[in-house]
Amino acid sequence: MARVSFTGNLQRHLACPPAEAGGATVAAVLHAVFQGNPRLRSYVLDDQGRLRRHVNVFVNDRAVGDRRGLSDPVGDDDEVFVIQALSGG
């Protein structure tokens, strides 16, 4: 199970405590989290399921490369960080 945590700026809008979630990719891990917190999905992903432009996801210390399909691999001992990009101003 990967450990998933969210930026505090997102927690200003809705509760999203750190979670443990299984899955082999970023998409699978996030979708597992969204199952227990459906509102969270639209804060992280856009209408087409892409990572929002000003949201970043890191697997450990590495930013995900596939912002559209979220296919970057995730291992059981990995940490997934959902953070806001500074590009949004």
Place this chain on the structure above:
Amino acid sequence: MVATLHVASRKGLLTFVPDGGGWRLDRTAFLGDPVTAVLPDGRDGALYAALNLGHFGVKLHRSDDGGTTWTELPAPAFPPADGGGDGQDGPSVSLIWTLAAGGTDRPGEIWAGTLPGGLFRSPDRGAGWSLVDGLWNRPERAEWFGGGYDLPGIHSICIDPRDSGRITVGVSCGGVWISDDGGTEWRLGGTGLRAAYMPPERAGDRGIQDPHRLVQCATAPDTVWCQHHNGIFRSADRGDTFTEITAAQPSAFGFAVAVHPRDPQTAWFVPAVKDECRVPVDGRLVVSRTRNGGASFDVLAGGLPQATTFDLVYRHALDVDADGRSLAMGTTTGNLWVADGGGERWTAVSTHLPPINQVAWAP
């Protein structure tokens, strides 16, 4: 009933109420968040607020207790796009530009106009939304382009009080669109509008017009006023055809228009210097008003600053109340004024607010 004024601002939803001879800020909701549209629904008392959180997308909330508590609703969203299997190149709502209540014959029906040009309908007070395919799938949409934003957007939704299946919408830049059947079929209106920003041979092309704002007279709904990028226009047939109004002073450029709810000949505008400059003419903030269908205009300056102003009143930031007597306007520089008596005398409510997207009197 106490007058209540809702102000959708860059830093939250601000609600003002009368206090002695002036006004006071009664409530702030969504502090720090850009509120792009507000809808006080007179049918059931609900209050809707659309947010654009920037990083975290567009959101929609509803209050059923006048703004004390809020419930987040699903925001309008495009369905997964066809073709690629995963919809990766499909559209996504980037702004809720306007919200509108359906007719009294359709309780709970709410409409939303968005960037990038999607019109959405909810039958159930925002609990669920669907894209209005009949407009989105029009082939003419390929010609739409951004006006004010990079993407085209729907900023005006006029629901005919006589028959709420009759809808007129304004698109920047995509013209005036009309439906007579609740949004299934659409036709392009806007004959008579004029686009000086296009090559001359396309100036009359109805599909690329930039109607900055459309408003419909509540009791004479065939009358639709348009503050267009290139002037002021009036329609007597719900937007199919328009006549240009050239008498406005000190300019015919602007974004906002409000129409008297009981007198289709009376409308208000906030003139500015066209079109990239967008400041008051000669630094004097004024409101122009016609009471004879545009044949002539009064320039209303009472109580408004008459030197070195930079205020711009954006599309949704001028409103008239249900009696046609009280007006409110808010500016991109964070100034808020109200006026009684049809705009003869304005009073500053505050001169230190965030940029204002919309003002709306509670019905």
